Amino acid sequence: MASIKDVAAEAGVSVATVSRVLNSHPSVSAEARTRVLAAVEALGYRPNAVARSLRTAQTRTLGLVISDVLNPYFTELARFVEEEARALGYSVIIGNADERPELQDHHIRTLIDRRIDGLLVSPADGGSPLMRDVALGGTPMVFVDRWIPGIDVPVVRADGTGAVKDLVAHLHGLGHRRLAIIAGPAATTTGNERVEAFREALRGLGLALPDAYIGQGDFQAASGRRATERFLALAEPPEVVFAADNLMALGALDAIRARGLRVPDDIALAAFDDIPWFVHTDPPITAIAQPTADLARAAVRALADLIEGRTPQSVTLPARLVVRRSSGGAATNQRSDR
Amino acid sequence: MASIKDVAAEAGVSVATVSRVLNSHPSVSAEARTRVLAAVEALGYRPNAVARSLRTAQTRTLGLVISDVLNPYFTELARFVEEEARALGYSVIIGNADERPELQDHHIRTLIDRRIDGLLVSPADGGSPLMRDVALGGTPMVFVDRWIPGIDVPVVRADGTGAVKDLVAHLHGLGHRRLAIIAGPAATTTGNERVEAFREALRGLGLALPDAYIGQGDFQAASGRRATERFLALAEPPEVVFAADNLMALGALDAIRARGLRVPDDIALAAFDDIPWFVHTDPPITAIAQPTADLARAAVRALADLIEGRTPQSVTLPARLVVRRSSGGAATNQRSDR
DNA sequence: CGACGCCGTGGAATCGATTACACGGATGAT
DNA sequence: ATCATCCGTGTAATCGATTCCACGGCGTCG
Numbered sequence: 001m002a003s004i005k006d007v008a009a010e011a012g013v014s015v016a017t018v019s020r021v022l023n024s025h026p027s028v029s030a031e032a033r034t035r036v037l038a039a040v041e042a043l044g045y046r047p048n049a050v051a052r053s054l055r056t057a058q059t060r061t062l063g064l065v066i067s068d069v070l071n072p073y074f075t076e077l078a079r080f081v082e083e084e085a086r087a088l089g090y091s092v093i094i095g096n097a098d099e100r101p102e103l104q105d106h107h108i109r110t111l112i113d114r115r116i117d118g119l120l121v122s123p124a125d126g127g128s129p130l131m132r133d134v135a136l137g138g139t140p141m142v143f144v145d146r147w148i149p150g151i152d153v154p155v156v157r158a159d160g161t162g163a164v165k166d167l168v169a170h171l172h173g174l175g176h177r178r179l180a181i182i183a184g185p186a187a188t189t190t191g192n193e194r195v196e197a198f199r200e201a202l203r204g205l206g207l208a209l210p211d212a213y214i215g216q217g218d219f220q221a222a223s224g225r226r227a228t229e230r231f232l233a234l235a236e237p238p239e240v241v242f243a244a245d246n247l248m249a250l251g252a253l254d255a256i257r258a259r260g261l262r263v264p265d266d267i268a269l270a271a272f273d274d275i276p277w278f279v280h281t282d283p284p285i286t287a288i289a290q291p292t293a294d295l296a297r298a299a300v301r302a303l304a305d306l307i308e309g310r311t312p313q314s315v316t317l318p319a320r321l322v323v324r325r326s327s328g329g330a331a332t333n334q335r336s337d338r
Numbered sequence: 339m340a341s342i343k344d345v346a347a348e349a350g351v352s353v354a355t356v357s358r359v360l361n362s363h364p365s366v367s368a369e370a371r372t373r374v375l376a377a378v379e380a381l382g383y384r385p386n387a388v389a390r391s392l393r394t395a396q397t398r399t400l401g402l403v404i405s406d407v408l409n410p411y412f413t414e415l416a417r418f419v420e421e422e423a424r425a426l427g428y429s430v431i432i433g434n435a436d437e438r439p440e441l442q443d444h445h446i447r448t449l450i451d452r453r454i455d456g457l458l459v460s461p462a463d464g465g466s467p468l469m470r471d472v473a474l475g476g477t478p479m480v481f482v483d484r485w486i487p488g489i490d491v492p493v494v495r496a497d498g499t500g501a502v503k504d505l506v507a508h509l510h511g512l513g514h515r516r517l518a519i520i521a522g523p524a525a526t527t528t529g530n531e532r533v534e535a536f537r538e539a540l541r542g543l544g545l546a547l548p549d550a551y552i553g554q555g556d557f558q559a560a561s562g563r564r565a566t567e568r569f570l571a572l573a574e575p576p577e578v579v580f581a582a583d584n585l586m587a588l589g590a591l592d593a594i595r596a597r598g599l600r601v602p603d604d605i606a607l608a609a610f611d612d613i614p615w616f617v618h619t620d621p622p623i624t625a626i627a628q629p630t631a632d633l634a635r636a637a638v639r640a641l642a643d644l645i646e647g648r649t650p651q652s653v654t655l656p657a658r659l660v661v662r663r664s665s666g667g668a669a670t671n672q673r674s675d676r
Numbered sequence: 677c678g679a680c681g682c683c684g685t686g687g688a689a690t691c692g693a694t695t696a697c698a699c700g701g702a703t704g705a706t
Numbered sequence: 707a708t709c710a711t712c713c714g715t716g717t718a719a720t721c722g723a724t725t726c727c728a729c730g731g732c733g734t735c736g
Binding site: 351352353354355358365366367370389391392393394395 | 682683684685686687688690691692693
């Protein structure tokens with residue numbers, strides 16, 4: 001593969017001049033420029049990004065560590081992150097933690113070893129020592145969706161309290177009084193917040209959230225299934241199950257169906273994180289939708305600000321309730337969101 | 339960030355010795371080794387992958403260019419690719435082409451600029467000049483799922499002909515005679531192959547595939563909707579719609595439902611590419627499942643073989659039919675896959 | 677007892693870029 | 707006419723690793 005030296009030789013100039021042309025430095029004669037450009041063309045030369053990064057100490061690359069690629073919410077997030085990053089001249093390397101802290105650390109380490117310019121993280125846990133070190137160590141970092149208390153980096157996330165309140169009010173209006181939730185891991189902020197918002201909304205209507213109605217999940221389908229089975233085995237099972245993410249909602253749907261019960265007639269269902277598939281499930285699932293594209297954009301911009309020396313902003317955007325059949329009482333010909 | 343020089347100074351040895359310790363070169367005294375290791379520990383030193391890559395001319399990184407991250411099939415593929423690559427000591431950088439050839443080229447170019455060791459591609463089109471150049475230029479490359487005729491690189495893919503035949507036989511057995519297909523882009527191999535397999539299977543049963551029953555899609559949901567609307571507007575609409583991928587099947591489901599028809603009573607539906615969500619749609623969708631994990635593993639291994647100088651193998655694995663309710667006549671309590 | 681070989685080590689070249697600095701020639705000011 | 711300035715260019719240092727080569731010391735063998 002041709003190097004800058006080959007180009008210099010071909011054009012009859014020094015490597016410095018070639019480099020200047022390539023970086024559109026002003027002081028290059030028109031003649032030299034055309035000769036260099038011709039040589040570049042002739043050799044099909046492309047600058048070696050590795051060498052360039054070594055010298056300039058920047059890679060124009062962002063690392064994105066997400067907790068689960070198979071979760072459509074994160075896939076969508078990743079897609080928009082890449083889009084915005086590309087618009088700002090950055091590439092993105094995705095690391096999938098699979099909700100496993102040690103895998104998350106592995107990815108963070110490799111990303112740092114590659115000297116990415118900044119890190120976008122949706123932490124799978126309460127924060128490893130490594131993550132602290134990285135943040136303290138000066139690597140530009142932004143949390144998206146989930147964050148870790150005590151680590152002082154910008155956070156870009158959605159606030160679901162309003163939407164959860166709307167959801168609970170909606171369910172209450174349908175006459176439901178026994179509402180249960182399948183929570184995410186206690187180590188994640190989203191895990192806790194969603195439970196708290198739910199509890200708060202219930203309290204506002206004079207309802208309690210008994211411990212038996214809090215299922216412990218891990219944001220994966222299987223845990224949603226287990227938690228739901230436990231609910232259904234109670235002497236007084238809940239009338240509503242609210243899953244703190246989409247995968248657990250799927251597990252819940254499974255469990256309910258396996259029991260021979262119908263949604264929403266026998267038990268209502270709702271989930272956090274709306275995804276295209278929820279329109280097509282049986283029944284369509286009521287969900288709380290996050291403004292994923294906006295979150296992704298805001299997160300990338302905050303990270304770019306941090307990298308380029310501007311002051312980044314933490315951003316919180318509101319989530320909103322999308323009512324479908326699974327919660328009962330929804331209009332049948334609902335506006336088809338997707 | 340500490341460099342190898344700092345470590346050398348701290349340990350009181352030369353950089354050469356540090357490097358030898360780090361690469362577990364045999365001729366280093368035990369004493370030097372412990373001193374170096376201690377210095378590494380004390381400084382929290384991590385080798386700079388950029389510098390290492392420049393010197394060794396290898397990045398231990400694979401590029402994976404897929405046509406659409408939002409398609410769960412590719413997400414799953416990406417996940418398994420990363421898993422296998424990690425097992426073999428490689429990282430993976432994913433480029434999402436969004437079914438857009440120019441975006442595909444963009445990603446290929448950036449990946450090459452970063453001097454990735456090899457490229458795994460599921461081409462979104464019939465092959466750009468760039469892709470040819472890269473393949474000819476000696477960059478190790480393997481096609482996965484889709485490939486480009488005329489470019490001589492290993493191909494790892496699933497063969498759906500058997501499963502398509504099973505599907506058509508199944509539908510024929512239910513009395514259906516008018517079967518339509520929503521094809522993928524003609525520029526992709528999977529686009530064509532699936533139509534051909536379908537046509538062939540029909541012919542085997544003495545049925546024809548009229549042009550009116552071939553819808554042109556682009557592997558995205560909206561195109562599935564449009565093609566289906568066209569089918570339903572025919573004087574003699576088909577009794578079955580077979581979508582060449584999962585996203586188009588979703589679009590088809592939309593269109594059918596919008597017409598107020600029921601699946602499978604009014605019209606049957608099936609799709610290529612099975613995904614977890616198909617179990618939960620209304621009704622569950624009959625699909626042809628690819629052995630995604632095995633494909634991913636085989637593809638990564640072939641690429642690693644190519645990179646490391648061994649002889650790579652093209653691999654073709656059979657896809658299999660998974661019957662669910664959308665095709666009609668399925669047992670209700672079907673083995674619940676996944 | 678001398679020569680040879682091996683082992684552990686360090687010095688220095690190298691990968692492919694960027695960039696500070698120096699230099700020669702032309703231009704403008706006095 | 708002389709001197710300062712500026713412009714275009716080249717030389718060389720540099721980034722952080724790896725690795726070839728040379729060298730000194732020691733053990734072994736003839």
